[in-house]
Amino acid sequence: METLTALLGGFETALTPQNLLFALIGAVLGTAVGVLPGIGPALTVALLLPVTLKMPPVSAFIMFAGIYYGAMFGGSTTSILLKTPGESASIVTAMEGNQMARRGRGAAALATAAIGSFLAGTIGTLALTFAAPAMVTFALKFGPAEYFALTVLAFTAVSALLGSSPLRGLVSLFFGLGLGLVGTDLQTGQARFDLGRPELLDGIDVVTVVVGLFAVGETLYVASKLRGVQDAVMTFRGRVGMTRADWARSWKPWLRGTLLGFPFGALPAGGAEMPTFLSYLLEKRLSRHKDEFGKGAIEGVAGPEAANNAAAAGVLVPLLSLGLPTSATAAILLAAFQQYGLQPGPLLFQSNPALVWGLIASLYVGNVMLLVLNLPLAKVWVRLLEIPRPLLYGGILVFATLGVYSLNSSVFDLVLLYLIGLAGFAMRRFDIPVAPAIVGMILGPIAEQQFRRALAISQGEYSVFLTRPLSAVILVLVALVLVGPPVARWWAARRAARAGEPSRT
Amino acid sequence: MKKAILLAAVVLTGALSASAQTLGNLRIMAPASPGGGWDQTSRAIQQVLQDNKITGAVQVFNVPGAGGTIGLAQLLNSKGDGNLLMTMGLVMVGAIQTNRSKATLDRVTPIARLTGEYEVLVVPAESKYRTMADLVAAWKQNPGLPIAGGSAGGTDHILVGLLADAGGIDPTKINYVPFSGGGETLAAVLGNQVAAGVAGYGEFEAQIKAGKLRALGISSKKRVKGIDAPTFVEGGLNVELANWRGIVAPPGISAQEKQALVAALDRMHASKEWKDTLAKRNWEDLYQSGSKFDVFLKVEQSRINKVLKNIGLVK
Amino acid sequence: MTSPSSPDSPRPRGISPADLALALAVVALGVFFLVETFSIDVNPGYARVGPRFFPLLVSFGLLGVGAWLTVGALRGERAEPAAEEDADPDAPINWRSVGWISLGVLAQVLLLDRAGFVVSSALLFWLGARGFHSDRPLRDLAVAVVLSVVVYVAFTRGLGLTLPPGVLRGVL
Numbered sequence: 001m002e003t004l005t006a007l008l009g010g011f012e013t014a015l016t017p018q019n020l021l022f023a024l025i026g027a028v029l030g031t032a033v034g035v036l037p038g039i040g041p042a043l044t045v046a047l048l049l050p051v052t053l054k055m056p057p058v059s060a061f062i063m064f065a066g067i068y069y070g071a072m073f074g075g076s077t078t079s080i081l082l083k084t085p086g087e088s089a090s091i092v093t094a095m096e097g098n099q100m101a102r103r104g105r106g107a108a109a110l111a112t113a114a115i116g117s118f119l120a121g122t123i124g125t126l127a128l129t130f131a132a133p134a135m136v137t138f139a140l141k142f143g144p145a146e147y148f149a150l151t152v153l154a155f156t157a158v159s160a161l162l163g164s165s166p167l168r169g170l171v172s173l174f175f176g177l178g179l180g181l182v183g184t185d186l187q188t189g190q191a192r193f194d195l196g197r198p199e200l201l202d203g204i205d206v207v208t209v210v211v212g213l214f215a216v217g218e219t220l221y222v223a224s225k226l227r228g229v230q231d232a233v234m235t236f237r238g239r240v241g242m243t244r245a246d247w248a249r250s251w252k253p254w255l256r257g258t259l260l261g262f263p264f265g266a267l268p269a270g271g272a273e274m275p276t277f278l279s280y281l282l283e284k285r286l287s288r289h290k291d292e293f294g295k296g297a298i299e300g301v302a303g304p305e306a307a308n309n310a311a312a313a314g315v316l317v318p319l320l321s322l323g324l325p326t327s328a329t330a331a332i333l334l335a336a337f338q339q340y341g342l343q344p345g346p347l348l349f350q351s352n353p354a355l356v357w358g359l360i361a362s363l364y365v366g367n368v369m370l371l372v373l374n375l376p377l378a379k380v381w382v383r384l385l386e387i388p389r390p391l392l393y394g395g396i397l398v399f400a401t402l403g404v405y406s407l408n409s410s411v412f413d414l415v416l417l418y419l420i421g422l423a424g425f426a427m428r429r430f431d432i433p434v435a436p437a438i439v440g441m442i443l444g445p446i447a448e449q450q451f452r453r454a455l456a457i458s459q460g461e462y463s464v465f466l467t468r469p470l471s472a473v474i475l476v477l478v479a480l481v482l483v484g485p486p487v488a489r490w491w492a493a494r495r496a497a498r499a500g501e502p503s504r505t
Numbered sequence: 506m507k508k509a510i511l512l513a514a515v516v517l518t519g520a521l522s523a524s525a526q527t528l529g530n531l532r533i534m535a536p537a538s539p540g541g542g543w544d545q546t547s548r549a550i551q552q553v554l555q556d557n558k559i560t561g562a563v564q565v566f567n568v569p570g571a572g573g574t575i576g577l578a579q580l581l582n583s584k585g586d587g588n589l590l591m592t593m594g595l596v597m598v599g600a601i602q603t604n605r606s607k608a609t610l611d612r613v614t615p616i617a618r619l620t621g622e623y624e625v626l627v628v629p630a631e632s633k634y635r636t637m638a639d640l641v642a643a644w645k646q647n648p649g650l651p652i653a654g655g656s657a658g659g660t661d662h663i664l665v666g667l668l669a670d671a672g673g674i675d676p677t678k679i680n681y682v683p684f685s686g687g688g689e690t691l692a693a694v695l696g697n698q699v700a701a702g703v704a705g706y707g708e709f710e711a712q713i714k715a716g717k718l719r720a721l722g723i724s725s726k727k728r729v730k731g732i733d734a735p736t737f738v739e740g741g742l743n744v745e746l747a748n749w750r751g752i753v754a755p756p757g758i759s760a761q762e763k764q765a766l767v768a769a770l771d772r773m774h775a776s777k778e779w780k781d782t783l784a785k786r787n788w789e790d791l792y793q794s795g796s797k798f799d800v801f802l803k804v805e806q807s808r809i810n811k812v813l814k815n816i817g818l819v820k
Numbered sequence: 821m822t823s824p825s826s827p828d829s830p831r832p833r834g835i836s837p838a839d840l841a842l843a844l845a846v847v848a849l850g851v852f853f854l855v856e857t858f859s860i861d862v863n864p865g866y867a868r869v870g871p872r873f874f875p876l877l878v879s880f881g882l883l884g885v886g887a888w889l890t891v892g893a894l895r896g897e898r899a900e901p902a903a904e905e906d907a908d909p910d911a912p913i914n915w916r917s918v919g920w921i922s923l924g925v926l927a928q929v930l931l932l933d934r935a936g937f938v939v940s941s942a943l944l945f946w947l948g949a950r951g952f953h954s955d956r957p958l959r960d961l962a963v964a965v966v967l968s969v970v971v972y973v974a975f976t977r978g979l980g981l982t983l984p985p986g987v988l989r990g991v992l
Contacts, residue, residue, distance in 0.1 A: 046540035047979045050548045140696035167888055168899070171846055174881040178853055181878060185871040186683050189603050189657030189818050190861045192871060193853070198578070201571040201604055216925075218904065223917035223951040225901070227908035268692035318688075322695070323711045325688040332540040334688075338707065339545070341785040345711025389906065390954035391963055394945035397921070398967060401928050401944065402937075406981055408538075408569050411929050418925045429913070430842050430899040448874040449685075456682045457699060459649040460868045566982040 007129060010357025014365050019062050022055075023362050026063035027369045030070020031377075035078050037086035037211050037396070039403045041071035042328040049336055057340045058355050062362040064336060066370075068329055069121055069363065072309050073370045076113040077381050080301070081106055084215035084396055086403060088206050089272040089311070091438050092280045092304040094214060095161075099296030106385070110378035111242045112250045112298055113305040118371040120258040120306035124313025125363045127262055132317045135266045139318060144454035145464045147269050149474035151447040155439075156481045157277035160284045163294070163433035172432050175423070176440025179204055187452050199412040208404050209441055212417045213434040215400040217424015219393050224425070226389075241378070250302040253283050257306030264307075265314020268326050269450070272311035273442050279303040285485070313363070320344055320356060528765050530561040533752075534591040536576025538569040543592045546620065546750050549786070550592075550770075553779045559772050572600020578608035583755045587762035590616065594750035595660055598809050602819050603658035612756040614763055615802050617770045617794035620783065621749035622705040624664045624724040625734055626652075629697050630717050637721045637740030640701060641672040648678040653693045654703040657683045658818045660748045661690075661703040663809060664724060666816040671742040676815040694718060705748055706732060707787055729789070749791050751798065767794050836898040843889035850882030920951035936986015941968040 013019065033044045045064050052060040079085040080097030093113060100109040127135070142150075162169030182193045183203025194200040242250070257279045264270035283299040284290060293300055318324035323345035325331040337344050342352060349356050384392070404417045427434055458464040466472050531554065535547040544567060551563040568576035573593055580591045593610075601609050626637070634640040644650050648669075654661030662681055669676045682699060684690045691709060694702035695717060702709075706729075712718040713733070720734035724746040728736060737744040754766055773779055774792045783790050793801060813819040857875040901909040924947030931940035945964035946957070954960050972992060975981040985992060 043539065044979060046538065047981055049540060051980065140692060143693065143696060143698035167885060167892075170881070171885045171889065174878060174885055175849070177878045178849065178882065181875050184604070184656075185860075186656050186685060188871050190871050191604070192860050192875060193856050198571040198575050198604065198606065219948070220918055220921055221902070222904055222907045223921055224913045224915070225907040225909065225911045226914065226917065226952060227906055227911065268689055318692070322691070324691055331688070335540045335545065338786065341787070343707075343711045346715045347711055390949035390952035390960060393952055394948040394960065394964065395967060397924060397948040398941045398945050398971065401925070402941070402971065402975070405932065409567060409982060410570070410575070411932055414925065414929045414932070418922070418929070425918070426842065428902040428904065430839065431902055444874070452869050453682055453684070455869055456680060457651040459651070459680065
């Protein structure tokens with residue numbers, strides 16, 4: 001009840017014309033930077049920090065919230081239509097959604113992503129409103145051992161992404177793991193694989209790898225094997241929205257994705273990528289259309305996109321209730337609080353309720369705005385594909401290099417981008433899937449650091465992974481994921497044999 | 506007498522107009538990404554310098570990477586540019602040594618030390634360690650007591666090394682567990698994953714005030730107003746450390762150019778707006794300019810080098 | 821996923837040099853990682869597992885999959901190029917297109933700091949369009965310049981991002 005009153009007070013703040021305008025500006029700006037590869041919400045908010053210093057804090061945060069959610073909405077657009085994701089949490093969408101777009105289902109893919117994002121964002125915000133304290137208590141039970149177990153669980157998702165040949169999938173995975181090793185080892189401060197270049201000491205940014213393997217690699221490959229007449233317009237990919245069957249196949253993945261994404265976001269070292277990988281694995285396992293996965297299954301877009309957005313809402317739980325930033329954008333938001341002399345945490349709810357509840361209320365408002373903005377836009381975005389190819393790919397190249405350059409203002413990163421782009425080109429030529437490389441690049445360093453951290457804390461006791469109950473539970477889950485399907489197949493085969501019917505697997 | 510006054514006036518106006526000439530437009534390099542500490546410091550300086558018309562337009566740009574050493578290398582290449590400044594600090598001093606950077610601070614022109622933040626060591630509220638002495642006693646028994654902080658070789662690690670040394674524990678035997686950033690350290694301490702955690706006071710402030718964390722010590726010389734924590738010195742450990750931030754200019758600028766920059770920052774420091782900024786952001790005023798800062802920078806570099814050798818990160 | 825190869829002619833047998841080269845490149849990458857792993861300094865720590873352990877695993881992993889690929893390539897296995905939108909997997913690689921795009925990225929790398937974002941990006945765009953066989957160079961140039969200027973102004977004025985102005989310093 002107390003929460004409800006406070007939330008109503010928040011809506012009073014969020015619904016003033018001025019703040020509605022800021023929410024709209026944020027939503028539009030967020031969608032725009034989300035659409036462009038490589039330019040994310042963290043950089044946008046960071047760049048806007050000095051500008052907003054003279055604005056009232058509530059308005060500034062309402063705008064930031066719009067950018068934050070908007071970028072998540074926008075991120076799926078270019079992934080689906082052009083297979084050029086700008087951040088690691090939309091690579092699953094880029095694979096499955098782009099396959100849908102190629103089969104003329106681009107608008108439906110965009111719609112399921114937008115509605116899933118809306119649903120996940122709203123449910124996530126509800127959970128943030130009413131369940132934040134409980135979530136935080138639970139999240140703090142996770143130590144390095146648990147995070148290591150979680151990454152092992154997420155690694156099992158690779159099996160769903162390997163593509164036609166497991167060997168080629170493994171080549172990609174190890175390539176990504178190798179890229180993830182470059183840079184200073186956090187645990188000991190030693191440089192690894194830096195080739196004597198100071199630019200490599202901070203490691204290779206995952207954005208450079210995502211944009212390189214996808215956008216640049218794809219551009220090089222398509223150009224090298226271009227089919228059809230010069231200057232042709234892209235094939236018409238249909239502007240038909242979601243059908244009744246699409247709805248029926250989407251709603252469960254939306255909810256499951258939300259349930260996966262939100263807790264991961266709330267974990268201090270969870271992140272948005274792991275739940276998208278796991279959601280994809282889960283949907284593939286549960287779907288009755290397994291054969292469509294990898295060829296444009298709507299569940300494979302709906303689930304991961306919901307997971308991505310729910311994680312974004314989850315990130316706000318530790319940020320607002322503990323002052324604990326768990327993602328790059330959250331760290332910048334924390335800096336924004338500090339810029340106003342505010343310290344997020346348990347006391348902020350008491351000392352500045354108008355700000356906190358205004359911000360939370362604006363998340364609901366922003367989500368509705370974004371849905372209203374993005375659903376009709378889906379059909380407009382599809383027209384992007386009608387741009388003549390030379391201009392479309394020229395534009396992709398400009399935005400890809402701009403995004404990567406803006407990471408460090410360094411042309412060195414552009415050289416890296418090109419080399420990784422060449423690798424992406426070769427991988428397409430030799431039928432090596434690119435997604436496992438990204439998975440390896442993201443999960444490898446987390447797994448390694450948390451593993452060694454857990455061992456340091458236990459002073460070298462390897463048993464910690466099994467003696468800590470949560471870690472043990474997750475590892476049992478890993479075993480089930482790995483052993484479950486073969487056992488289930490065997491069981492089904494036995495039953496089928498007994499019933500005297502031919503086995504369907 | 507009259508002559509002398511006149512002469513002084515001429516010299517003064519001459520100096521002033523000289524400084525006005527050289528300090529038209531300034532560029533400040535933040536050797537880190539937008540939003541970080543150096544970036545925020547640079548933008549605060551920009552704001553105050555411009556608003557008080559101490560200089561012309563000030564432009565801030567970011568050259569992130571490798572603890573600021575990439576920005577430093579670029580600064581060294583801008584030899585003789587009297588309108589360029591770079592923010593830097595303790596973190597850079599450490600990074601130069603742990604990264605074995607070819608670019609060092611030996612050639613830069615030091616201008617001023619500006620602000621800083623003190624480090625605190627905290628334990629969870631339910632921890633059995635009530636004081637620094639409790640912790641040190643347990644630490645001596647078991648040097649493997651896990652203590653969390655930021656990246657290896659960073660400010661937090663340096664502090665833990667200094668504390669171990671002062672407490673009579675072999676710094677090469679300590680079990681420092683690096684986390685990426687203050688947020689993860691905070692989570693590890695709150696979740697009781699480690700015995701203690703170290704970070705800048707700001708990272709822990711909200712939780713200390715809410716009673717979820719207990720600060721056993723702060724790295725300042727004297728107690729800080731508004732912070733409920735004894736100093737390490739009070740706890741019997743002779744350790745002082747400030748995560749300071751300062752500003753330097755490229756090598757090879759003229760003495761006048763240096764003087765003009767020092768004078769501009771002196772004026773900035775004296776302004777009311779700067780004091781308000783410090784108060785609002787909870788930055789400690791550690792201002793020191795000119796030759797004092799030159800000396801400080803030298804002493805600090807050799808002190809940090811010694812600690813990093815002690816904890817085995819630098820050979 | 822891969823489109824069926826032309827049904828009339830059976831695949832040529834024998835070792836494919838390209839596939840063998842890829843396999844050996846993966847092996848070489850593994851060797852590189854292995855060699856570099858041994859140049860990582862090791863400090864004593866409580867973790868027991870030092871900074872070399874995971875790199876070793878990755879090196880062996882790369883060597884393993886590389887060896888496996890090599891055996892396959894020597895047996896005459898060959899990869900089917902991926903089927904992407906607008907791409908004809910069976911077409912020979914048009915190296916000239918790859919060259920145009922590479923030249924564009926090279927222009928961005930070399931000219932960004934010197935000539936400025938607008939000039940280098942416009943060049944990248946134009947050369948990129950060349951790579952896609954555009955036959956309207958003037959239209960491409962116009963779009964390239966307009967896009968670069970709009971992006972430059974939007975990002976530097978709107979967001980306060982610092983992009984090198986280069987030759988257009990003071991003009992934009």
